[in-house]
Amino acid sequence: MSVRLVARAGSDARQWFERRFRVDTRALAALRVALGTILLLDVLLRARHLAAFYTDAGVLPTSTLRNVVGTPALLTIHALSGSVWLQVCLFFAAGLAALALLIGYRTRLATLLSLVLLLSLQIRNPFVLNGGDTLLRRLLFWGLFVPLGERLSVDATEATDSTPQTAVSGLATVGLLGQVVAVYAVNAVVKLRGDAWLSGRALALVFDLDHYTVLAGDLLAPVPLLPALLGWSWLALLVASPLLVGLTGRARGALAGLFVAGHAGMLVTVWVGLFPLVSIAALLPFFPAFVWDRVWAVVPDGWDRWSASRLDGHAVGTIPASVRRALGGLRRPLLILVLAAMLVSNAATLGVAPVADADVPEQSWDMFAPAPPGVDGWFVAPGTTTAGREVDALATAPLSWERPSKLERAYPSTRWRKYLLRLRSGDTEPRRAALAGFLCQRWNRTHERGLERVGLVFVAEPTRPNGTDPQRREALGTYSCRSATEKGNSRVSPVPR
Incomplete structure (x- = not known):
């Protein structure tokens, strides 16, 4: 009798697990397309400031990177x-990998290449990242262990002799789904530690941040x-995550x-880059299946044939069986290790587990939590040319302390805003x-009269939703440009006060 009870309990537990962590392969196909599209957008948006953020001629030369982050x-x-040429080549390679992922060509290899290139890029300049960047790379990691190319892909249409598979479950789907829930649950806990969200003031404070608010x-x-x-509605959703x-x-x-509706609302209200799109993809x-039944009703015949990944088929023919068995044996321990690391990471975010101090800002899930920032503002870089003219080296315009009419336009992009505010x-x-x-x-390359010195000033406006925001100037330093006149040399000397 006891054996039967144990067997029945085990069967019930497996069914409970299957129902909650089983993912439709059509949902994985949609996730693959979304990730490929987002990666392409990310490459295009970052390319606008490729030299500024990722080369020695920019704001974070490799010498500064070594000094701040470490060897x-x-x-x-x-x-x-x-140099610029290496970054251009790597951006182009990332774009090709993203395109291959989008169409499902050698999907697992494309996912791996996208993950490696994205992680390398993020490490090259970690000071322009937000939580969406962290979530994106983690989605790519879990995507390595689920069949993203099973449906609606080049891999699927070119290999049609496999047994149909409607859904998958396992440690990888636990990680894929659990990571998303962790984002929301941790954010809910952090928000509840303050009174801004419980009192209903939080979103009014967010909307008063003019360098965030749009449309x-x-x-x-x-x-x-x-x-x-x-x-209150968003907070309730987070608590229920x-x-x-x-x-x-x-x-x-x-x-x-x-x-999804909440993140779509973010797209038209706050300027936070690709974060809402990454979050929608993660959802x-x-x-469940009934949603994908309706979506797949519009997929043309012949576009969606069942298959195992063509990459797997190629791997069988080129990798010795002993090596494949060894790699397969490492899969389960690796996933268990990563799941444990995910739990520890989120516990550290909440202060439950200790975490070592680091100069690199590892992203936590504390967007506008426990309360939105209490300061709005913009940056000015007052500079003096060799002719004695006062200019704003950041805006490349005559010096002005007037508040921009559209404060979000004072920042070239969300990544520039992130870098400057940090x-x-x-x-x-x-x-x-x-x-x-x-x-x-930058100024000396494009102007006949070079700069003698340049300063960094943040014009701060403490937010007052029901009144006028006062202003104060925060001086962040003044530097001589004489040591930066040589081509390729970004070193400057602080001006004595």
Whole structure:
């Protein structure tokens, strides 16, 4: 009798697990397409500031990277050279890998290459990253262990002799789904540690941050009670996020749909880069079969044939069986190790587990938590030319302390905003000096009269949702440009005070 009870309990546990961590292969196909598209967008958006962020002529030369992060950071592919040509080649390679992932050509290899290139790029300049970048690389990691190319892919259409597989489950799907739930659950806990979200003031404070707020955010901010209601609704969703794996069927699909709607709202209200798109992509595996039945109804015949990955087929023919067995034996321990690391990482974010101090900002899931930033503002780089003219070296324009009419336009991109705002705290002197050197060189290359010196100033506006935001100037340093006049030399000297 006891043996039967144990067997039945084991069977019930397996069924419970299967129902909650089983992912439709069509959802994985949608995830693959989304990841490939996002990676392509990421490459294109980063390419606008390729020289500024990833070369020795930019704001973080390899010498500064070594000083701030340490020698191991120089072992990445993107840090092998500080020249523009290497970055162009690597960006092009990342674009090709992303395109291969999007169409599902040699999907696992494309996923691996995309992950390696993305991780190398992020290590090359970790000071322009946000939580979406962290989530993106983790989605790519878990994607290595699930059949992203099983449906709607080149791999699928070229190999049609395998047994149909409708869904998959295992440690990899636990990691894929669990990572997303961890993002929301940790963010909920951090938000609940303050009173901004519970009181309903948080979203009003976010909408008062003009360097974040765009489009519909400006329209929603003055509507009475609406920011509070939207903030409470989002907080309630975050608190309920464990139900993404606790629920099944239509209930799970409805909850995932609410999260998607929330992130779609972010796209038209706050300027946070690709974070909302990455989050929406991460939610796709939670949608159950009935959703994909409707989506697949519009897929043309012949586009979606069952297959095992063509990459697997090629691997069988080229890799010895003993090596494949050894690699297969490492899969389970590796996934268990990564799952454990994920738990420890999130526990450290909440302060439950200790974490070592680091100069590199590892991304946590604390977006606008426990409260939104209390300071708005923009940067000015007052400089003096050899002719005695005062200019703004950051805006490459005559010096002006007037508030920009559209504050978000004071930053060339969300990554520039992230990099600049991080200069306000901590021991950032090496990076401030490198930025000053970049500004000196950029100005001197394009102007007849070079710069003698340049300063860094943040014009801060403490947020006041119901009143005028006061201004104060935070001086971050003044630097001589004389040592930055040589081509390729981004070093500057601080001006004595």
